[in-house]
Amino acid sequence: MFLRELRTQPGELKGIGPRTAEAFASLGIESLGDLLLHAPRYYEDRKTEVPLSKGVGGSPVNTIATVIAHDWFGFGRRRTLKVWIEDSSGRAALNCFGRNFLQQKLPVGAQIRIYGQFSYRFGEIQASSFEFEASETPSGTSSFGSLVPIYPAGASLRQGAIRKAIHEGLAKYIDQIEDELPPIYAREEIPVSKKKQLQGLHCPETLDEVRLARRALAWEEFFYLQLSIARRGLALRSTRKERTTARGTLARRVLESLPFELTRDQKTVLREIREDLRGSRPMARLIQGDVGSGKTLTAFLAACESIEAGEQAAFMAPTELLARQHAENAARLLEPAGVRLALLTGSVQSRAREEILSRLESGEIDLLIGTHALFSEGVRFRCLGLAIIDEQQRFGVLQRVALSQKGEEPDTLVMTATPIPRTLAMTVFGDLDVSVIRSMPPGRKPVITHLARMGREEKVYEWLKKEVRTGRQAYCVYPLIAESSKMDLKDAEGMYEALKQRFPDFRLGLIHSRLDEEEKVSVMRSFSSGEIDILVSTSVVEVGVDVPNATCMVVEHAERFGLAALHQLRGRVGRGEFQSYMFLVYAPDLSEEGKRRLRVMMENSDGFAVAEEDLKIRGPGNMTGTEQAGFLRLRFADPAADGETMLRARNLARKILQDDPGLLKPENSLLRQVINRTRPFEEELINGG
Numbered sequence: 001m002f003l004r005e006l007r008t009q010p011g012e013l014k015g016i017g018p019r020t021a022e023a024f025a026s027l028g029i030e031s032l033g034d035l036l037l038h039a040p041r042y043y044e045d046r047k048t049e050v051p052l053s054k055g056v057g058g059s060p061v062n063t064i065a066t067v068i069a070h071d072w073f074g075f076g077r078r079r080t081l082k083v084w085i086e087d088s089s090g091r092a093a094l095n096c097f098g099r100n101f102l103q104q105k106l107p108v109g110a111q112i113r114i115y116g117q118f119s120y121r122f123g124e125i126q127a128s129s130f131e132f133e134a135s136e137t138p139s140g141t142s143s144f145g146s147l148v149p150i151y152p153a154g155a156s157l158r159q160g161a162i163r164k165a166i167h168e169g170l171a172k173y174i175d176q177i178e179d180e181l182p183p184i185y186a187r188e189e190i191p192v193s194k195k196k197q198l199q200g201l202h203c204p205e206t207l208d209e210v211r212l213a214r215r216a217l218a219w220e221e222f223f224y225l226q227l228s229i230a231r232r233g234l235a236l237r238s239t240r241k242e243r244t245t246a247r248g249t250l251a252r253r254v255l256e257s258l259p260f261e262l263t264r265d266q267k268t269v270l271r272e273i274r275e276d277l278r279g280s281r282p283m284a285r286l287i288q289g290d291v292g293s294g295k296t297l298t299a300f301l302a303a304c305e306s307i308e309a310g311e312q313a314a315f316m317a318p319t320e321l322l323a324r325q326h327a328e329n330a331a332r333l334l335e336p337a338g339v340r341l342a343l344l345t346g347s348v349q350s351r352a353r354e355e356i357l358s359r360l361e362s363g364e365i366d367l368l369i370g371t372h373a374l375f376s377e378g379v380r381f382r383c384l385g386l387a388i389i390d391e392q393q394r395f396g397v398l399q400r401v402a403l404s405q406k407g408e409e410p411d412t413l414v415m416t417a418t419p420i421p422r423t424l425a426m427t428v429f430g431d432l433d434v435s436v437i438r439s440m441p442p443g444r445k446p447v448i449t450h451l452a453r454m455g456r457e458e459k460v461y462e463w464l465k466k467e468v469r470t471g472r473q474a475y476c477v478y479p480l481i482a483e484s485s486k487m488d489l490k491d492a493e494g495m496y497e498a499l500k501q502r503f504p505d506f507r508l509g510l511i512h513s514r515l516d517e518e519e520k521v522s523v524m525r526s527f528s529s530g531e532i533d534i535l536v537s538t539s540v541v542e543v544g545v546d547v548p549n550a551t552c553m554v555v556e557h558a559e560r561f562g563l564a565a566l567h568q569l570r571g572r573v574g575r576g577e578f579q580s581y582m583f584l585v586y587a588p589d590l591s592e593e594g595k596r597r598l599r600v601m602m603e604n605s606d607g608f609a610v611a612e613e614d615l616k617i618r619g620p621g622n623m624t625g626t627e628q629a630g631f632l633r634l635r636f637a638d639p640a641a642d643g644e645t646m647l648r649a650r651n652l653a654r655k656i657l658q659d660d661p662g663l664l665k666p667e668n669s670l671l672r673q674v675i676n677r678t679r680p681f682e683e684e685l686i687n688g689g
């Protein structure tokens with residue numbers, strides 16, 4: 001049996017009641033397979049015996065000693081038991097704070113094993129934090145004498161309970177668990193059997209065993225992941241596509257109407273897209289480019305190509321606000337060139353929706369812009385040729401697939417402004433070709449970023465006033481929508497009122513996610529057209545909002561926002577010809593690390609640099625694939641930390657599929673079996689998000 005097929009629930013094990021089973025479930029452990037893959041956080045060495053006199057200071061140690069006396073200190077209710085112990089090297093005191101009942105459990109004369117943190121205080125060796133057991137405890141139930149794994153446990157599970165369940169599970173099933181990867185592929189990367197891996201993980205003799213087990217388990221995850229991705233990529237690229245190519249006439253007409261030229265990178269990306277569109281296979285391409293680098297425009301021009309070739313294009317944005325903004329821009333740019341477009345979001349209902357759907361089906365709409373409503377039921381294209389997806393990370397891979405299914409293998413173009421470390425790109429976008437827009441449109445001045453401590457907002461507001469007086473506009477962003485009794489933070493609603501008082505001559509607007517769509521749209525429209533001077537908001541304006549006249553971005557409680565979010569917010573200004581400013585107002589008690597993060601914003605204007613610094617500060621461990629990629633449940637593999645391994649796994653996966661796309665060769669039969677049986681894993685990959 002393969003480990004991932006082990007569906008027995010922990011509750012079926014002896015001695016695990018419904019409460020414990022529930023606690024396991026809250027850790028994501030629903031089956032014995034999950035349980036046996038529950039990775040320890042670290043191991044305590046309760047094996048190497050250290051004499052009492054040598055174990056002082058530093059980390060906890062393991063020792064064997066005899067109880068020689070009981071003693072008491074303190075008075076009344078605070079009277080505390082002190083147990084004296086001794087070995088051949090010396091004696092020490094165990095301070096039993098709150099545990100006076102140990103008097104019975106540690107009788108004079110008893111021989112015990114102790115695991116504790118000893119220090120030298122008041123002229124004696126002491127430990128206040130310790131665990132113990134009788135030295136003759138039978139080894140099966142002992143938590144001493146070995147490397148003891150310490151597991152992620154949550155609030156309601158004790159380490160002992162987890163250990164016990166895992167040991168039971170292992171005892172019951174270990175002999176039935178088979179290796180999953182054929183040795184011809186895995187010998188080098190996985191030198192030990194699955195049985196040995198599980199033993200090495202949960203009951204290792206040495207730390208080397210742990211390392212070997214973890215490496216093997218991580219490798220296997222990388223390999224399956226890359227095999228799934230490679231298989232999908234293969235499926236995508238093996239279908240052929242009939243092409244009636246465009247000449248670029250429509251795109252040229254649009255370009256001629258623009259007051260500017262495309263940047264060099266925009267031109268390159270457009271050329272790459274055109275080549276894809278001429279190719280015999282459907283395009284699957286990602287455009288990565290910093291905020292405001294001109295991705296959307298490039299995507300519109302790509303749409304022109306498909307439209308000119310007689311097909312339809314769909315453009316999916318992550319929010320209704322953005323879908324509307326894109327639709328308005330498209331109307332301005334593309335309609336004069338003859339493109340027929342429509343907007344479809346959740347709030348377009350009944351008659352209007354029906355009319356759009358029927359025009360779409362009869363081919364009277366060339367470009368449909370919208371939210372995830374685009375792939376809802378009833379949306380039928382006459383001939384969907386190109387699916388454009390903005391800010392992919394907000395959608396799952398599923399949505400990408402779902403939108404593609406509205407056509408016959410349409411070309412897909414995904415856009416993201418979030419800089420993704422290369423190794424992560426291999427997971428999230430592993431099946432896509434990548435184009436990068438690095439240069440900014442000419443004349444853009446990098447946004448100047450200032451930090452200000454809370455209490456010094458006046459200066460910031462003065463600056464804001466000056467900017468607005470010269471005709472510019474500003475954003476003021478807050479972490480909360482409304483006042484919260486739990487958190488002492490400024491909120492958008494409250495600050496909207498306060499700033500109205502502070503700037504009686506200016507026109508203020510308020511926007512946040514709790515407003516209904518109509519209201520949001522109308523506020524945004526007033527801001528775009530210059531009828532609002534200062535827009536007070538939450539991070540709803542984070543992604544994609546495009547108002548070139550806005551030059552001032554004030555973020556209060558900046559320490560509450562992630563660096564990626566701050567960088568996105570900063571992208572809302574500096575989108576026109578004017579010098580723009582960002583002010584990050586932070587709480588006075590900010591930690592050193594917090595200050596360092598904000599300084600990164602001050603010193604770097606490039607999104608990739610910000611992401612890299614972010615990675616350095618947070619450390620790769622915190623930026624695992626699981627967190628970033630959302631839908632991948634990797635327990636041992638860390639794409640950010642171990643890109644090299646992933647690359648090797650990818651190469652192997654690709655090579656195997658290249659030689660044998662259907663995994664039909666005899667040496668691949670086990671692999672085929674695994675991949676087919678571990679379907680849930682792949683489905684997880686596709687369905688998550």
Ligand SMILES: Nc1ncnc2c1ncn2[C@@H]1O[C@H](COP(=O)(O)OP(=O)(O)OP(=O)(O)O)[C@@H](O)[C@H]1O
Pocket residue numbers: 260261262263266289290291292293294295296297298417441442543544545546548571575
């Ligand atoms: N080559 C160019 N020269 C001058 N301005 C440009 C150029 N390309 C795009 N722009 C303008 O720059 C602004 C940003 O462009 P666009 O919205 O396409 O960027 P984006 O990368 O999609 O931004 P975001 O990631 O913030 O959504 C728009 O106002 C657009 O008209």
